[in-house]
Amino acid sequence: MKVLVTGAAGFIGGQLCHALWKRGDTVIGIDNFSYGNLDNLHFDDHDFAADVLHMDIRDREKLPALFEQEHFDVVYNIAGIAPLPDCQSDPVEAVSVNTMGLVNLLELCRRTGVKHLVQASTNAMYENETEFPTVEDKFNPPTLIYPNTKYCAEQFCRSFATTYNMNVTCLRFANVYGPHIDCLRKQPPFVGYMIRELYYDRVPEFHSDGNQRRDYIYVDDLIDLALRVTDRKSFDAVNVSSNTNYSVRELYAIACRLMHKDIPAKYWDTAHYWSKYPELYGGAYGIRPEILDHEVNKYSLCDNTHAKELYGWQPQVSIEEGLARVIENECAMLAVRDAAAAKE
Numbered sequence: 001m002k003v004l005v006t007g008a009a010g011f012i013g014g015q016l017c018h019a020l021w022k023r024g025d026t027v028i029g030i031d032n033f034s035y036g037n038l039d040n041l042h043f044d045d046h047d048f049a050a051d052v053l054h055m056d057i058r059d060r061e062k063l064p065a066l067f068e069q070e071h072f073d074v075v076y077n078i079a080g081i082a083p084l085p086d087c088q089s090d091p092v093e094a095v096s097v098n099t100m101g102l103v104n105l106l107e108l109c110r111r112t113g114v115k116h117l118v119q120a121s122t123n124a125m126y127e128n129e130t131e132f133p134t135v136e137d138k139f140n141p142p143t144l145i146y147p148n149t150k151y152c153a154e155q156f157c158r159s160f161a162t163t164y165n166m167n168v169t170c171l172r173f174a175n176v177y178g179p180h181i182d183c184l185r186k187q188p189p190f191v192g193y194m195i196r197e198l199y200y201d202r203v204p205e206f207h208s209d210g211n212q213r214r215d216y217i218y219v220d221d222l223i224d225l226a227l228r229v230t231d232r233k234s235f236d237a238v239n240v241s242s243n244t245n246y247s248v249r250e251l252y253a254i255a256c257r258l259m260h261k262d263i264p265a266k267y268w269d270t271a272h273y274w275s276k277y278p279e280l281y282g283g284a285y286g287i288r289p290e291i292l293d294h295e296v297n298k299y300s301l302c303d304n305t306h307a308k309e310l311y312g313w314q315p316q317v318s319i320e321e322g323l324a325r326v327i328e329n330e331c332a333m334l335a336v337r338d339a340a341a342a343k344e
Contacts, residue, residue, distance in 0.1 A: 007079030009036025030055040057101035087146035098149035116230040121170040133303035161235035169229040174241040178219030179329035210248040218317035241302035270296040
């Protein structure tokens with residue numbers, strides 16, 4: 001098959017390109033490199049840097065030409081603005097990329113006869129749910145910008161599937177972790193941040209009391225499901241989750257043990273979560289403190305029964321095994337980075 005992966009230079013996109021290539025598919029990636037990094041494209045058995053085009057999913061000129069030229073069988077839309085504070089700080093850009101960019105891809109798929117589009121969605125759209133584990137077809141709509149961009153994107157996916165008889169699957173990712181996880185950005189994912197701080201023997205700063213629980217999924221398990229769903233007809237939305245959750249304190253204890261560290265973490269008030277984004281508090285209307293508190297302390301646990309029953313999928317990587325792999329990869333990356341910096 002010929003496959004397009006958007007957001008190919010991101011953590012998940014790069015791993016997906018590698019898996020598709022190993023399967024024997026012809027893979028073309030695009031990325032605008034606003035969040036992507038070439039490091040995510042380097043693997044021991046292949047370097048995908050030359051296979052990824054510098055292109056935006058909103059491009060109304062170059063992207064249609066690419067679709068007409070390549071005649072893709074499957075499109076995986078992994079591109080997007082994922083950090084929640086970034087979306088909240090610039091909602092217009094978040095909607096433009098996460099929602100309108102997806103609509104642009106849907107229309108190109110419609111026009112050129114792409115057999116299946118797989119959309120990277122999120123379990124963050126369950127942020128207002130109170131019954132757990134959460135299931136795909138019953139939940140309260142989200143509040144914050146990021147999950148709303150994905151929620152609206154899913155509605156357009158359903159619309160195109162229904163209106164044009166297209167095949168579209170939305171994968172609602174739980175908290176994804178694995179090798180190449182971004183640990184250097186302004187607001188890195190929890191797992192990446194935790195390992196980075198322990199590597200440098202710094203005291204990590206977490207939010208609330210550390211007892212909040214989230215559902216985590218290892219990237220290889222996510223990709224395994226992503227490869228299975230493209231035979232499904234019409235529209236589907238699928239939780240990609242472990243059906244198990246862990247607290248911040250539990251994960252930190254595992255990481256400390258695996259890294260042989262004994263560094264007590266520091267816990268801050270929930271308002272500290274977005275302290276690097278003062279624009280959210282300014283203007284005529286600042287963000288409500290209770291919204292911040294809910295986001296930091298929200299509980300997530302997703303039911304993966306649908307994925308098991310329909311696609312024969314279930315996660316294989318335990319949290320300890322997964323964290324051990326991430327620690328090995330991230331520490332090696334930081335060591336190479338520091339060595340290069342020391343030579344400059």
